[in-house]
Each structure stands twice: as C-alpha cells, then as structure tokens.
Amino acid sequence: xxxxxxKPSSVRLSKVAISKTHGEDSxxxxxxxxxxENPYDEIHNQSGVIxxxxxxxxxxxxxLEKYLEEHHEVSSSGKGAPGxxxxxxxxxxxxxxxxxxxxxxFMEQIRGGKAKFDPDRIxxxxxxxxxxxxxxxxxxxxxxALLVPTPYxxxxxxxxxxRTGVKIVPIHCNSSNNFQITPxxxxxxxxxxxxxxxKVRGILITNPSNPLGSTIQSSVLNDILDFAVHKxxxxxxxxxxxxxxxxxxxxxxxxxxxxNRNYKDxxxxxxxxxxxxxxxxxxxxxxxxxxxxxxVVTTARRMSSFTLISSQTQHLLACMLSNHEFTQNYIKTNRxxxxxxxxxxIQGLKKAGIECLKGNAGLFCWMNLSxxxxxxxxxxxxxxxxxxxxxxKLNISPGSSCHCSEPGWFRVCFANMSEQTLRVALQRIHKxxxxxxxxxxxx
Amino acid sequence: MRLIVPLQGVxxxxxxxxxxxxxxxxxFYFLQLYLKRHRSPKPQSNPPSxxxxxxxxxxxxxxxxxxxxxxxxIGQVRISSRAISIAKPNESPYYIGLDxxxxxxYDRLSNPDGVIQLGLSENRLCFDLIEKWMSENxxxxxxxxxxxxxxxxxxxxxxxxxxxxELKLAMAGFMSHIMxxxxxFEPSQMxxxxxxxxxxxxxxxxxxxxxxAFLVPTPYxxxxxxxxxxRTGVELIPVHCRSTDNFALSITAxxxxxxxxxxxxxxxxxxxxxxxxxxxxxxxxxxMLYAILDFAREKNIHVISDEIxxxxxxxxxxxxxxxxVLDSEGFDxxxxxxxxxxxxxxxxxxxxxxxxxxxxxxxxxxxxxxxxxxxxxxxxxxxLVSMLSDARFIEEYIKTNKRxxxxxxALFVAGLKGLNIRCADSSAGLYCWADxxxxxxxxxxxxxxxxxxxxxxxGKINVTPGSACHCIEPGWFRCCFTTLxxxxxxxxxxxxxxxxxxxxDLLNSS
Numbered sequence: 028x029x030x031x032x033x034k035p036s037s038v039r040l041s042k043v044a045i046s047k048t049h050g051e052d053s054x055x056x057x058x059x060x061x062x063x064e065n066p067y068d069e070i071h072n073q074s075g076v077i078x079x080x081x082x083x084x085x086x087x088x089x090x091l092e093k094y095l096e097e098h099h100e101v102s103s104s105g106k107g108a109p110g111x112x113x114x115x116x117x118x119x120x121x122x123x124x125x126x127x128x129x130x131x132x133f134m135e136q137i138r139g140g141k142a143k144f145d146p147d148r149i150x151x152x153x154x155x156x157x158x159x160x161x162x163x164x165x166x167x168x169x170x171x172a173l174l175v176p177t178p179y180x181x182x183x184x185x186x187x188x189x190r191t192g193v194k195i196v197p198i199h200c201n202s203s204n205n206f207q208i209t210p211x212x213x214x215x216x217x218x219x220x221x222x223x224x225x226k227v228r229g230i231l232i233t234n235p236s237n238p239l240g241s242t243i244q245s246s247v248l249n250d251i252l253d254f255a256v257h258k259x260x261x262x263x264x265x266x267x268x269x270x271x272x273x274x275x276x277x278x279x280x281x282x283x284x285x286x287n288r289n290y291k292d293x294x295x296x297x298x299x300x301x302x303x304x305x306x307x308x309x310x311x312x313x314x315x316x317x318x319x320x321x322x323v324v325t326t327a328r329r330m331s332s333f334t335l336i337s338s339q340t341q342h343l344l345a346c347m348l349s350n351h352e353f354t355q356n357y358i359k360t361n362r363x364x365x366x367x368x369x370x371x372x373i374q375g376l377k378k379a380g381i382e383c384l385k386g387n388a389g390l391f392c393w394m395n396l397s398x399x400x401x402x403x404x405x406x407x408x409x410x411x412x413x414x415x416x417x418x419x420k421l422n423i424s425p426g427s428s429c430h431c432s433e434p435g436w437f438r439v440c441f442a443n444m445s446e447q448t449l450r451v452a453l454q455r456i457h458k459x460x461x462x463x464x465x466x467x468x469x470x
Numbered sequence: 471m472r473l474i475v476p477l478q479g480v481x482x483x484x485x486x487x488x489x490x491x492x493x494x495x496x497x498f499y500f501l502q503l504y505l506k507r508h509r510s511p512k513p514q515s516n517p518p519s520x521x522x523x524x525x526x527x528x529x530x531x532x533x534x535x536x537x538x539x540x541x542x543x544i545g546q547v548r549i550s551s552r553a554i555s556i557a558k559p560n561e562s563p564y565y566i567g568l569d570x571x572x573x574x575x576y577d578r579l580s581n582p583d584g585v586i587q588l589g590l591s592e593n594r595l596c597f598d599l600i601e602k603w604m605s606e607n608x609x610x611x612x613x614x615x616x617x618x619x620x621x622x623x624x625x626x627x628x629x630x631x632x633x634x635x636e637l638k639l640a641m642a643g644f645m646s647h648i649m650x651x652x653x654x655f656e657p658s659q660m661x662x663x664x665x666x667x668x669x670x671x672x673x674x675x676x677x678x679x680x681x682x683a684f685l686v687p688t689p690y691x692x693x694x695x696x697x698x699x700x701r702t703g704v705e706l707i708p709v710h711c712r713s714t715d716n717f718a719l720s721i722t723a724x725x726x727x728x729x730x731x732x733x734x735x736x737x738x739x740x741x742x743x744x745x746x747x748x749x750x751x752x753x754x755x756x757x758m759l760y761a762i763l764d765f766a767r768e769k770n771i772h773v774i775s776d777e778i779x780x781x782x783x784x785x786x787x788x789x790x791x792x793x794x795v796l797d798s799e800g801f802d803x804x805x806x807x808x809x810x811x812x813x814x815x816x817x818x819x820x821x822x823x824x825x826x827x828x829x830x831x832x833x834x835x836x837x838x839x840x841x842x843x844x845x846x847x848x849x850x851x852x853x854l855v856s857m858l859s860d861a862r863f864i865e866e867y868i869k870t871n872k873r874x875x876x877x878x879x880a881l882f883v884a885g886l887k888g889l890n891i892r893c894a895d896s897s898a899g900l901y902c903w904a905d906x907x908x909x910x911x912x913x914x915x916x917x918x919x920x921x922x923x924x925x926x927x928x929g930k931i932n933v934t935p936g937s938a939c940h941c942i943e944p945g946w947f948r949c950c951f952t953t954l955x956x957x958x959x960x961x962x963x964x965x966x967x968x969x970x971x972x973x974x975d976l977l978n979s980s
Contacts, residue, residue, distance in 0.1 A: 038770055038805040039739070044676040044836035051839065083627060092622050111604060112597050117820040118665075118813070119572075153664050153822075157843045164701055165553040169680070190675055190701070190840070228548070259547055295547040309628045310848030312664070322549055326557045332696065333668045337847035338820030 055428035083443035084307040122151040129348035142282035155301035155314040157334040167228035178429035229261030238438035240386030270305030272388040273366035293319035375453035390442040397435025564938040589932040625848035633662025640858035648781035666811035666824040668844035678739035689939035740772030749948035751896025781815030785897025803829035907945025929969030
C-alpha cells in the first residue's frame with residue numbers, strides 16, 4: 028500500500044496507522060499474495076501455488092462435523108427460550124463459566140492430567156493474537172522490551188510491538204544444538220537489551236515451538252524459569268500447539284514445571300492458549316490467557332472488553348468441550364493424523380535429499396535448504412525462496428522472516444491441505460531437486 | 471474474582487470522589503517514580519532448584535490482591551503503568567452499580583427484592599421475535615449445508631479478519647434500512663469488529679497518537695473513558711452541554727474547548743459524537759451536522775459519529791446520519807468515520823458485532839489490519855448473514871421494536887412525571903435522562919452520589935448518575951427502561967418514591 032504524499036490540509040493519521048510494524052510488506056506475507064492470486068486447486072488449477080505457509084489444521088474436520096451432526100441442539104444456541112436470551116445478552120468479560128470450565132478441562136486433558144487449571148484464572152480473548160498483545164500491554168510499557176527466542180512466529184513482530192510500543196530483543200538460537208534455548212543465550216539477550224538502554228520486562232516462549240515444530244525440554248524450561256526469577260521478569264508461554272504434539276508424553280507444559288515447584292514464583296508466569304491450531308477452528312476466534320498473577324488476571328479481564336468471544340461461540344464450544352468422549356477421541360485421533368502427515372512429509376523430503384530438524388509437534392516442519400544457497404546470507408535465502416515460490420510454486424516461509432540467525436531454513440506447513448495435495452507438493456520438490464542435481468552436474 | 475469497594479469509602483470520602491481518588495493516585499505515581507529511579511538490579515541468591523526439598527505448600531490459592539498493591543509492587547514482579555491504573559478497583563458508580571445489580575438481580579417471581587437494573591442499556595423488548603426466528607431457522611444457518619452435506623470448513627478456517635463480504639453486504643443493507651433508506655452503505659468501506667467497543671478503540675489508534683485528545687460533548691457514555699483512554703493514551707476533553715437548551719451541542723462550546731486545550735499544548739485530533747446521544751437520547755439536527763463538519767474542516771480534525779442507537783428511535787423526529795449529510799453535500803469525507811453495532815438495535819450484545827464505516831482509504835487500510843485483534847466469530851457471522859438477509863423478519867422486527875420502545879418510553883416517562891421527576895426531551899435510545907436535582911440534599915456531585923447510593927441500597931434500583939457521564943449539572947440520572955416489562959414500572963416508581971420520601975419530607979419541612 029503506497030503512502031500518498033500528504034497535502035498540508037489533508038487530515039492526519041496516527042503514527043500507529045502509518046507505521047509498517049504490521050509487517051505485511053515482508054516476504055512472509057508476500058508469499059500469501061502470490062498464493063491468493065494463483066491458488067492451487069486439485070481440480071481447477073493444478074498448476075497454481077500450493078499454500079504451505081499457513082499453519083492451519085484441516086486434518087480433523089470430519090471429527091468436528093460428526094460431533095455437530097450428532098448434537099444438533101448445540102449449534103442452535105439453546106433452542107427454546109431460557110438459554111438463548113441470556114446468551115445473546117451475555118457480554119460479561121468474565122466469560123461463560125461453563126466455557127471456562129470446559130477450556131480448563133480441555134487444557135488438562137491435553138497435558139495428560141499433569142497440570143491443573145482453575146477456570147477463574149482463565150481470561151478469554153478473540154484469538155491468541157489478541158491474548159499475546161493484551162499480555163504485552165499489561166506486562167510492559169512503551170519502550171520496554173520482551174526477549175523472544177529465534178526463530179519465532181513472524182506474527183509476533185506485529186502482535187507484540189505494533190500498538191503496544193514494546194520492543195522485541197531476540198534470544199539467538201542455532202542449529203548446533205537443534206535451536207534450543209541456552210542460559211548463555213538468555214543472558215546475552217538480556218545484556219544486549221541493557222546495552223540499548225531497554226528495560227526487559229519478560230520472556231515469551233512458544234512451546235511447542237513455531238516454526239521449529241519441536242517441544243522444549245523440561246530442563247530448558249527450568250533454566251528459563253530460573254532466569255526469569257533471577258532477573259525478576261515475567262515468563263509468557265504460548266502453548267497454542269500443545270494439543271498438536273505427536274506423542275502426548277513428549278510435551279511438558281510450564282504449568283507442570285510450576286506444579287513441581289509447588290507454584291513458587293508462579294506469579295510471573297502466564298500461559299497463552301487457543302483453539303485455532305489444536306481444534307482447527309481459527310475462524311471462531313477463541314484464545315485464552317491463563318495467569319497465576321491476580322493483578323494480571325483482573326487487568327486482562329477488563330482489557331478483554333476489546334476482544335470478547337461471541338457468546339454464541341462460547342456456548343457452542345462449552346457443549347463440545349464438555350463432552351469428554353468427544354475430546355478424548357479428538358485429541359488422540361488428531362495427534363495420530365498429524366504424526367502420519369509429519370512422517371509423510373519427512374520421508375518425502377528425505378527422498379528428495381532434504382533434511383529437516385527433528386520435530387515432534389505442530390503443523391509444520393523446519394526444513395534445511397542451506398546446502399542449496401548461492402551464498403550463505405539472507406539475500407541468498409530470499410533468492411532461493413523466490414525460486415521456490417515462482418518456479419516450484421510452493422509458498423513456504425523463509426527463516427529470515429522468523430528472524431533465524433542462520434540462513435537457509437524454511438518452515439513448511441503440512442496440515443492445511445489434503446494428503447493428495449501434499450503428495451503433489453512433494454513431487455514438485457522432488458522434481459526441483461532433481462533438476463538442480465542435473466544443473467550442478469553439468470557445471 | 472472481583473473486589474467490590476465499599477460504597478461508604480467512595481461516597482463519603484472526605485473531599486469528595488475526585489480528591490479521594492486523585493491524592494492516592496498522585497502519591498502512588500510519585501512512589502512509582504521514586505522506585506523507578508532508585509531500583510537497581512539486585513542479583514538474588516540462588517533461586518531454589520527444583521530438586522531441593524521444600525516444605526509442602528498447599529495448592530496455590532488466589533489471594534485478595536488489591537489491598538496489597540503497594541507492598542506487592544516493591545520487589546515483586548512488576549506490571550506496566552498502563553496495567554496498574556486499570557487494575558485499581560473501579561470507583562465509578564457506573565461499574566459499582568452494574569456489579570451490585572448483577573449480583574442480586576431482580577426477578578418478579580424468584581427474587582422480587584433484588585436490584586432492578588436500570589443502568590445497563592440493553593433492549594429486552596423484542597426477544598420473543600428473535601427467539602422465534604432462531605427456532606425456525608437455526609438448524610442449518612450456522613454450520614451451513616452445501617448440497618445437504620454439513621460443511622464446517624467454511625466457518626472453521628481463517629476468515630478475513632475484517633469480516634466476510636457476505637456479512638458486510640448484509641450489514642450494509644441493515645444499516646440502510648434502519649436509517650430509513652436515506653443512505654446507501656458501501657460494504658467495501660466497512661470494517662467489522664468484535665463489538666462497537668473495539669471499533670471506537672481501533673479508530674482512536676488510527677486517528678490519534680498518545681497524548682493527543684478528542685473533544686466529546688457531555689454528558690457522555692461512561693464506556694468512552696475506557697474505549698478511548700485505556701490503552702491508546704489518548705485524552706478526552708469534555709465539551710459541556712446544559713439543560714437550558716436540552717443538552718444541545720453548540721459550536722461555540724466546541725470552539726472554546728478546542729482553543730483552551732490547544733493553549734495547554736495538547737493537540738486535538740477529532741470530535742467524538744454519539745448520535746442518537748447517550749445518555750440524553752436527543753438527536754443532532756441536519757444543520758448541526760453541517761456545522762460540525764464545517765468546524766472539523768476549519769480545524770482539520772476528524773469526526774467519529776457513534777450511531778449505535780440509530781435503530782432505537784421512538785420519537786417523531788427524523789434521524790439523520792453523518793453519512794446522509796456527506797452524501798448530499800460536498801464535504802471532505804476523509805475526516806468522517808461512523809461506528810455502529812448490533813448490541814442495541816438488534817439486542818445481541820453477546821455476539822460481539824461492531825462496524826467501522828469510513829470514507830478514508832488509509833484509515834480503512836490500517837483498521838482492517840487491526841481487526842486481527844478483535845474479529846467477529848465466524849459462526850456468528852454466518853448466523854447473522856442469515857438473519858439480516860431475512861427481509862420479512864427485519865421489517866417486522868424494526869416496526870415492532872419501535873412500537874414497543876415508544877410504549878415503554880411513554881409509560882416510564884409518565885410514571886416519573888407522576889413523581890415530579892421530569893425527563894429531558896429525547897427521541898431515541900433505550901433510556902431516559904431524568905432530572906432528580908430537586909431530590910438531592912445539596913446541589914453538588916456529592917449530593918447526587920448520595921441520592922444514587924440511596925436509590926441503589928435502599929430503593930434497590932441501579933441507575934447511572936450524571937457524574938459518571940461527566941454531566942456538568944448535578945442531579946441527572948440515566949434510567950434504562952428496556953430491561954423492564956410493563957408490570958415492573960409501578961414497582962420501580964414505588965421504590966423511587968420510598969427511597970426519597972424522607973428526603974422530600976426534609977426538603978418540605980425546611
């Protein structure tokens with residue numbers, strides 16, 4: 028969007044409005060534009076761009092549809108007088124108690140009962156995007172900083188910084204240890220912020236990680252929490268992919284770490300969750316903040332007035348998530364299917380000679396194309412990305428848009444399409460790799 | 471967990487509400503400033519390692535935190551300055567009353583001694599119509615059936631954050647209908663948000679920087695203080711209106727406020743209007759709209775027109791939208807933005823549906839991107855497309871709603887008249903603006919709050935005192951009548967009478 032040259036008398040917009048912090052001019056979003064203009068379709072547009080840049084979960088829709096089919100009354104918002112009226116009027120920022128209860132139970136189920144959640148500590152927001160922004164407003168002032176490990180979800184640049192005026196200082200991670208966060212890296216980031224005269228107010232981790240597609244180990248979580256205590260700062264754990272771990276035993280939530288410590292130092296910890304990934308319902312706009320800090324809960328609740336969840340949606344989901352049989356089955360089946368997809372893409376890439384980071388969660392894999400770069404720089408990565416987007420016609424996310432310190436890594440989503448489409452994508456990659464081999468042999 | 475501040479402390483605080491809250495705030499501010507300057511990072515001793523055995527502590531219980539705010543902030547993990555002010559217990563009678571009413575809600579049968587809620591502008595008069603529509607139509611309207619197959623894909627996946635085109639189209643049609651067909655709304659100029667609350671906030675983020683201000687005529691909707699100021703850092707400058715001309719807005723007053731503010735070094739970025747007005751319920755005339763647009767052009771500022779009550783007309787006056795005036799004259803449209811929502815006219819506040827309607831492409835572009843933080847839920851969008859597209863239903867709804875509003879309004883105002891309480895002239899809204907200044911012991915904010923307290927705690931009715939709406943004249947109260955049934959009106963009147971009977975005796979005897 029071009030900024031027009033403002034005539035002196037033309038009415039002025041705010042700095043927030045004209046700022047580029049929304050980040051929509053970056054390659055991450057440019058790829059989406061290419062997809063929007065020429066979207067792949069199994070039948071009607073087989074040469075179109077396949078969208079592998081959107082972390083959406085479409086593998087378990089049939090389970091949702093089956094539930095709704097069998098529980099018709101759920102989507103009718105309390106057909107018959109008493110339920111509906113109250114529901115339509117309900118705009119209390121505390122949120123529907125039954126829904127909060129259902130969410131707490133769901134979150135406990137995902138963690139195999141290894142953590143307990145109090146429904147009164149749940150604050151509802153219209154999506155995790157709003158939850159992360161809201162927490163940032165609460166934990167930091169304009170000009171303060173949050174530490175975020177790289178590579179990270181490109182949306183954070185916008186969600187954490189745009190309206191809040193808060194800065195992100197990266198905690199650099201690299202492939203030498205599978206991009207794990209180390210105490211040294213934490214300290215280095217903190218020092219870096221101090222040297223820029225920025226007050227660090229908290230750390231924000233995503234566990235399981237986006238874009239890495241792997242869970243954070245228990246010992247690392249303990250290190251991070253210790254660091255937060257030592258520096259007297261907050262710790263936000265975005266656990267939006269917690270239900271998308273392929274094997275339930277491999278995910279450790281910060282809630283478990285706290286439980287093991289008898290909740291000492293818990294008042295600096297806040298968990299973000301949503302139904303957009305695990306339940307594949309991003310359109311519903313359902314996010315939560317779970318905080319162990321009373322002031323944060325109170326403040327977040329009040330601020331959530333700007334981002335309430337539709338009461339109709341709360342009611343519908345309260346019914347669905349209270350159905351134990353449904354949730355047990357869904358969580359289990361969803362994990363299995365994601366695991367299967369993951370295996371499929373990893374094998375396919377391996378056959379094409381491409382290695383990925385060992386992953387165990389999420390809707391994507393972290394692919395290493397650094398051997399293919401003309402030069403081991405961001406420029407080289409973007410050149411390669413351009414080729415993959417425009418020639419191979421796959422929209423994948425370059426590591427640089429995730430602030431990865433090592434060029435050549437790409438995030439590839441595999442759950443937002445049918446198996447058939449994934450096969451087509453893998454064929455295209457295979458063909459591309461074959462052609463490059465031929466080229467390099469001929470040189 | 472909510473803490474209710476004892477009313478005693480609020481109402482009877484020495485020096486009144488303002489000093490009662492200003493001095494502690496100032497002290498707190500200075501304390502924070504002191505702490506900020508003198509705090510140095512102190513390396514603590516080794517944090518307890520997870521393997522060290524510690525005394526078995528009980529499962530963490532929530533503690534009452536508010537009283538510990540001072541002590542907790544020293545050495546404890548800090549929250550932002552923005553948050554600190556929001557975390558404070560809410561001292562506004564507007565919110566205190568709402569809490570009290572919701573804790574002990576009146577019910578004619580099951581709780582006849584409960585608090586009657588007249589402080590929340592909610593319309594319950596036409597629910598029967600909506601319920602009937604739901605039961606006849608709901609089956610397929612949410613999940614959707616393509617070729618008889620259940621299809622959740624259409625609503626489950628990521629939707630455009632600023633709303634689907636289908637809903638924008640349906641909304642445009644509805645808004646046009648509500649306003650008597652005098653305006654056509656373009657769906658492409660619409661941005662849908664999760665309620666009018668984020669619509670207002672989003673516009674503030676787009677039109678003003680931290681430290682800038684908007685002019686707002688008083689009395690105004692108490693929620694504006696939150697919507698405009700909470701997170702944006704934008705200020706609201708009141709432009710006082712008086713009962714002598716039925717609280718009409720005057721350009722002179724706008725001009726004075728503009729100049730005063732500018733003298734103090736604060737930049738005014740726009741005017742925030744509500745039309746129909748809340749809490750008074752009067753309308754801006756066509757001439758007034760022209761005058762405001764002229765003023766805005768002269769000062770080069772924006773105009774936000776919150777028209778959320780446009781479909782809640784009961785008077786005979788004609789409602790004229792800002793959009794209609796812009797259509798007809800050659801005004802610079804780039805500075806005008808309209809806010810709307812379904813919480814009042816269609817009685818669906820829980821569904822969270824608001825609209826930003828703007829003529830400024832740059833504002834629309836920015837607002838669209840900001841809707842990712844407050845989008846309308848997809849199943850709700852689908853439901854509403856169905857409902858709003860049902861022309862026959864909408865026609866019947868609008869007609870019936872108007873008729874019932876007229877009826878309730880007439881009954882309620884007549885009832886108040888019987889108690890010698892007169893109301894300001896109004897044509898719209900879900901409330902009336904009642905003059906109870908003769909019933910207060912001292913013609914001051916303190917007197918007004920004493921009466922409010924009596925009405926709430928003795929009379930058990932929650933009304934909104936004018937001071938919460940920043941009204942410059944004490945003694946005015948906003949009373950919402952659309953949460954009542956006809957049978958409730960005598961109950962309300964009786965309770966008012968009882969609550970003030972000693973006062974009037976007192977007044978009579980002196």
